[in-house]
Amino acid sequence: MSLLHRGWSLLPRRMRREALFGLMALRAPRIARPAPDGQGPLAHAGYFSAMSGLGTAARRLQAGLATRGLAAAQIDLTGPLRQGPVAPGQGTARDVAPGPGTLLVHVNGPMLPWALVELGRQVVAGKRVIAVWNWELPVLPADWRRGFDCCHEIWAGSRFTAEAFSGPVGSSRVPVRIVPYPVLPAAPAALGRDAFGLPPGAFVALQVFDAASSIARKNPAAAIAAHGAAFGDDPDRILLLKVHNTARAGEAWREVAELAAARPNVRVLDASLPESELSALILACDVLVSLHRAEGFGFTLAEALALGRPVVATGWSGNLDFMDAPGAHAVPVQLRPAEDLQATYDVPGAAWAEPDVAAAAQFLRRIAETPALCRPPPHAFPAPDYQALLQRPPH
Structure with a gap:
């Protein structure tokens, strides 16, 4: 282990986190201003390989887009953002054409600048960037502030999370929409x-x-x-x-x-x-x-x-x-x-x-x-009308 690496590992976790996220915020590509209309191809970046709640969220949203007839290029950020091993056959930023379009980034606020660094300037430039965020408390940590500078809009899966994203840390700088997740359980295996x-x-x-x-x-x-x-x-x-x-x-x-x-x-x-x-x-x-x-x-x-x-x-x-x-x-x-x-x-x-x-x-x-x-009757969770949401940016 090098002296530099050893010194880094001895720093408190919060200090390492702040240093890493601060560096990524400086390196992140700047999103277009004013916000583009998003017309063009749709791409979706997230932790598609991760065995976590955020991985499940990305997979569910991708499936919901497909049920509504929307073909979204899939970009797996699991490996680049150190969220675990990558499953075979996952898409990368190389699969996304530069130029106008919409980019859904399924990465929480502190990590969003890092995600844009990994996606690269060519992919981010000219696109409408929608952050899809998940959180579990009514208030946000201060380090989420960096994420608000890296998106044009935020999608929240519940009213509870939408209120957190609209709170003091966000200060209403970015419009927040409640976009419930589609609930599409996997077909059960033949196991009793x-x-x-x-x-x-x-x-x-x-x-x-x-x-x-x-x-x-x-x-x-x-x-x-x-x-x-x-x-x-x-x-x-x-x-x-x-x-x-x-x-x-x-x-x-x-x-x-x-x-x-x-x-x-x-x-x-x-x-x-x-x-x-x-x-x-x-x-x-x-x-x-x-x-x-x-x-x-x-x-x-x-x-x-x-x-x-x-x-x-x-x-x-x-x-x-x-x-x-x-x-x-x-x-x-x-x-x-x-x-x-x-x-x-x-x-x-x-x-x-x-x-x-x-x-x-x-x-x-x-x-x-x-x-x-x-044995209650199965409850239906229809997928939102994503086409309408993408065609009508909030004001």
């Missing part, structure tokens, strides 16, 4: 309960989460507590925690693993599943549980409802946009200051939800005792 080691006659509750996306935010400890309050150690009442990226979560995950190990009817499936197998797992269970403290949208919740499975979920943040669907059970909350051991959501002045564990337990018992509640 036996494939996941689940007994055929048990009532199975499921929580799905990425351990690297803040254990405190996903709050599996509350799901374990609610399940215990509802069913005790009944072996015919199982809670399955489907999780991945536990190696990146450190002490935060170890605490949850110990809670799960102490309960004989709580199981852990630590694996990354293809989307078709995740759909099969949701269908193999009776209810999806998410006592999260904050969600920007809530893809897994929405997909469970679309597949015809009930959800018991925190009644706050981005998922409120669809918690009026059949089968959705909203758990009451109290707001508390946001505290995150993994430091992702340590934002001054930010609050998030503390869900009512007793109320969640009551919902779980009621669903377990009422078989009809386990």
Whole structure:
């Protein structure tokens, strides 16, 4: 290891982050002013290979564009922006012609200048740049300010996130539109309960989460507590925690693993599943549980409802946009200051939800005792009219 690299690695994480993002903001290509009308080819850049919420968001939007008949050139930024390995056959900036058009950049505010650096001046010049952002708190960290200088418009997947992007950090410098994500669950693989080691006659509750996306935010400890309050150690009442990226979560995950190990009817499936197998797992269970403290949208919740499975979920943040669907059970909350051991959501002045564990337990018992509640009608989430949105830039 060189002395320079060693010195860099010894700097605090926040200092390294600020230095990197500040350098990229200086290097980023300047977007056209005034804003172009966007007429021309459509391109979409994002983390298409990443096994993360942002990767899911990019893939869902790309699929939604296709269902509306829009052919968007796909640019995978997973590798260039260090979000993980790149899947074979992904597009690059070389696939996008220079000149007018619209560029959807599915990269959050602090990383947006870096994304423009990787896309290059030829790709960015003359295009209308729409940032597609996701966030999980009602306020933004200060380092998102750089992103507002790198786009002409922002798309937010929920009313909750739109309000955050229109808040003090943004200062209404860039128009924000609510553009809900299409919810198109992958066709389920031909897998039943036996494939996941689940007994055929048990009532199975499921929580799905990425351990690297803040254990405190996903709050599996509350799901374990609610399940215990509802069913005790009944072996015919199982809670399955489907999780991945536990190696990146450190002490935060170890605490949850110990809670799960102490309960004989709580199981852990630590694996990354293809989307078709995740759909099969949701269908193999009776209810999806998410006592999260904050969600920007809530893809897994929405997909469970679309597949015809009930959800018991925190009644706050981005998922409120669809918690009026059949089968959705909203758990009451109290707001508390946001505290995150993994430091992702340590934002001054930010609050998030503390869900009512007793109320969640009551919902779980009621669903377990009422078989009809386990099979609500699938809820439809139609894709927005992207053509109209792209033809009518906001003012």
